[in-house]
Amino acid sequence: MNYLVAVLADRIQAEAAYSALEQEGFPMEKVTILGKGYKTADEFGLIDPNEQALNQSKFLATWLIPFGFVAGFTFSYITGLNTFAWAGEIGNHVVGGFLGAIGGGMGSAFVGGAVGVAIGGGDALTYRNRLNAGKYIIVVQGSDTQTRRATNLLRSYEPENLQGYQAPES
Template sequence: MAVAVVVLDHHQDLCTLRHHLAQRSTPLARLQSVGPGEIPFDQVEVLNPQLRQQRLQRTMAFWLAPFGFFAGVTFTVMTNLDTFAFAGAWGNRLIGGLLGLVAGLLGSFAARSDVDSSNEDRLRQLRNRSEEGFWLLVVESASGQDMPWKELQRVRPQAVVALS
């Protein structure tokens, strides 16, 4: 998948390009308009690494927390340790499971930092353009499909920035 962001001066150019790209025989994976009267810059995941980090952290927490709980219970049962003897046999297992759950949640926060930030300079430039009042069109091609570079140049954009 290739992602490109087209920077446009006029809203009419944005509408024209978006309509033209939507009418293609091979559809694109995503077309998102960003700017005044459109989607705000901070709500587009491709342009906001923090949104990607939050999504990754929630996904990882969804999987790691339950597995951590069951791993904690299993470890407590297998080793037959009485680390928390005051809680009894079942309480000891439950506390072990809760500690495993916490370890899973901590792992999800560690995975959150794994988001690639190689496009940071380009994203900063795009944010500045958006704050200056320009419109952005985020174009994502489908897997195995080439980016329609000639069509993106059709309305003479101010810039075309390739993100990946």
């Protein structure tokens, strides 16, 4: 399945392009308008990069926090450091483990969150920002031939951006 995504400046342009696609015989269940008064990015299924970052952070935390505890405990045990004299010998190692777990939690938050925001959304973040700025997006789904026909038709409306995508084979 191929997708063609066109970003148009306003609602009038989007509706005119939608009508032109309808007149050209495109199956209207495969043509979608996103924007105020139409489908939202969430309804259409654009990935929310913040949600993606949270999921990535939680995933990393499930193994980095326990690993950090074990690493902190082991480091304290091997080096024989007496950093916290009030805790005693075993308590020192446990405190070292807790500090390692805190480090693992911070790593999952910073790395998982930053990577999730930076690469988790791909182009979806760009399209979400344009929708938030009041722009309208038309998405045409179809075969390679259909998306080429739609490209030629939509170019006459001078879209801000016109991008084709191919869905991964499942």
